[in-house]
Amino acid sequence: MQGIIEVKNLTKRYGDQAVVDDISFTVESQEIFGFLGPNGAGKTTSLEMIEGLRKPDGGEIFIKGQTVWPNPNKVKNLIGVQLQSTSFYEELTVKETLALFASLYGKKLSAGELEDLLAIVGLTEKENAHTRSLSGGQQQRLAIVTTLVNEPDVIFLDEPSTGLDPQSRRNIWDVVKELQRRGKTVILTTHYMEEAEYLCDRVAIIDQGKIIALDTPQKLIDGLGSEAKVSFTSEAPIKRELLSQVEAATVKELSGNNGKQLIYSSDPAQTITSLLALAKQDNVEIKGLHVSSATLEDVFLELTGKELRD
């Protein structure tokens, strides 16, 4: 079966560096598909080539079977695009802003359509508010709803919740889920692994222009083969020979991170018991012992040896 988006061998170079390096993937209809990766990984560049905003140096992109390049105008009506930063005319109200965006597509919104759009993003009460008076989260929700005025099948969101407080971020997540309920396919970029885990049906983990893993968040985490991670610090490092004896564990040492050490574990109770016993034997005091579930962050760490955030 053909996906709603097909990307084949997509490549973008700046100078002699491939910032998007021969990536291929398929997005299924009504999926929430995430690009997760650190700053500079190539997420925005990939997205903008698919949106028809940046010309690829190689590869092919199809949206609903229609090739995007060399004539991206042909897919314009199939997609809605929210860029990483959107600025509005401050003197316009929310309602006027939506009318303006609709007019760019030669559309006039009926009162019912406007009401429906505002309800999706929880801005009904802000209909007559000037855009300058909106909070960061409200502005971001307005930016998302502007992508819907042409009734696209696919919505692109570039870091929709970056810089927002936790509550506003949650509100954005609700909006994204609502888009999916309404039959939209959503492609988003993020460097928040919680966001990718919560929202995305599938995630492409991208690093240095390459897709290094692609699956459902749960399958990616299951692939680690670890139920939990145990992290701790110790004033003096525990000897490697001793660490290697910790039970039910694979040992990871994180360099340059305040000596924090990580142990992935298939049985945290067994791991901690043996860790404490071995540390005692070595006269080393374990501090800040912390047990948590494995996350996409750990998948990234496992695959690249570095942390997702700088």
Ligand SMILES: Nc1ncnc2c1ncn2[C@@H]1O[C@H](COP(=O)(O)OP(=O)(O)OP(=O)(O)O)[C@@H](O)[C@H]1O
């Ligand atoms: N117009 C350009 N000219 C030269 N280099 C560029 C250009 N645009 C992007 N790059 C480089 O390409 C790489 C990928 O950038 P991109 O913006 O796609 O990353 P990103 O994963 O979206 O990062 P972020 O999370 O910071 O938005 C970076 O090293 C960036 O400096």
